[in-house]
Amino acid sequence: MELLSFGDQGWGDEMLRAAAMTLAVSLSSMALGLVFGALGAAAKLSSIAPARWLAEGYTTVVRGVPELLVIYLLFFGGSGAVMFVAALFGYHGYVELNAFTIGTLAIGAICGAYATEVIRGAVLAVPRGEIEAAQAIGMPRRLMFRRILLPQVARFALPGLGNVWQFTLKDTALISVTGLVEIMRQAHIAAGSTRQPFTFYVVAAVLYLLLTTFSNHGFQRAESWANRGVRRAS
Amino acid sequence: MNFALMWDSTPKLLGGLVLTLELVALSLLLGIFVAVGLALMRLSSYRALSGFAYAYVFVFRGTPLLVQIFLIYYGIGQFEAIRDSFLWPFLREPFWCAILAYTLNTGAYTSEIIRGGIESVPFTQIEAARACGMGRLLLFRRIVLPIAIRQALPAYGNEIMLMVKASSLASTITLMEVTGIARSIISKTFAPVEIFIVAGSIYLLINFAVSHAIRRAEYRLSAHLRAPPTPIVAVPVGVH
16 A cells, blocks of 8 residues: 555655646547547538548548557657658758657547547537528528537537547557556556556556546536536426 | 558568457457346346446446556466466466457447347337247347347447457557557558558458448348338249
């Protein structure tokens, strides 16, 4: 037990800091994933065929290929890609991405592919008649998007996005291969130096369980809040 | 884009395919037994059994698979009792640790799929079978199981594809399956894009084959839901 105490002797504070790092990577990946998801859904529903193909290719590849492979692609190739883009803008220096950025990009891209499908489904779930009604009263497109589409899409997408968040949270464990000190990496370090791997991986599992359980609870609250105006039979 | 490298690394990557498929097939096979057991426990009226199944599924779905793999591969050796037991020759091997972790993990997910399938069987059909005097086992085999399987098939197809992707995690405990080999080639050649394309295509092809097979199975199992075929026109003998 003293292994998990706080301070110089124990690993308690290190593990908690690692949990905060896991949460930070998850949140930033989810934010990036929502941006990718919104763009992907817009592309899939657009009338421009190449945009549809691009989005279709993105979701098919990212959802069909192991997450670890995507992480390796960005871990080994991310800096090169950024330097290539920088060179197009006339910057020829050396750019190196840190592990946090690589992790966020990789998990964000994966999360975005799943979010694309969720958001696309939510947009399609908005009743066609309401959009027609908005058009009939002469609502401009942007206002219609803000007042009619967005509130309903957010509500319909919430349960699916809750699942995506759970995946994202668990997928961040894979970034430990890039050396970012999140829960998995910290548990590995602690296990190595104390020779008590079982103890520390159990602690890691408990931390993940706490994170997933609490956020699940939060999503359920958000869902019931979003559905407060919906009538139900029971 | 270095096409020569892609061409050269293809056979190397395909060499890992056997291990990838072994991991997936063996874990899925063993996982089904775990899953059926858990699903029956979950549906049982004994509080202790259903509570255990609930807790099991909760823990395995709430933690990353990587933690489960590390817990088994690195963690279990902490206990002397296990190191001295007859299990040690197995649990020392990364292959069997991976199989054990995948089996327990997929068992948790699959048990929920099976439970959903069993619960979707309309009660009237069970009632009808009872009214005919069917015994419990016969009823389960003839009525509940076929309907439940048909209902659970699409979700189980997803689970298979998730397992194909999850098999890549075995590379973190030194197993050289497709992703493990991809990683070692990338760190030697520093050609991440080329290797990603080849290795990624292998996984995409596996998953494509799985989804195709599941769709075919779904089609075959839902004959009763399809529109009746157009009447067969009599063909004179010897015309085929």
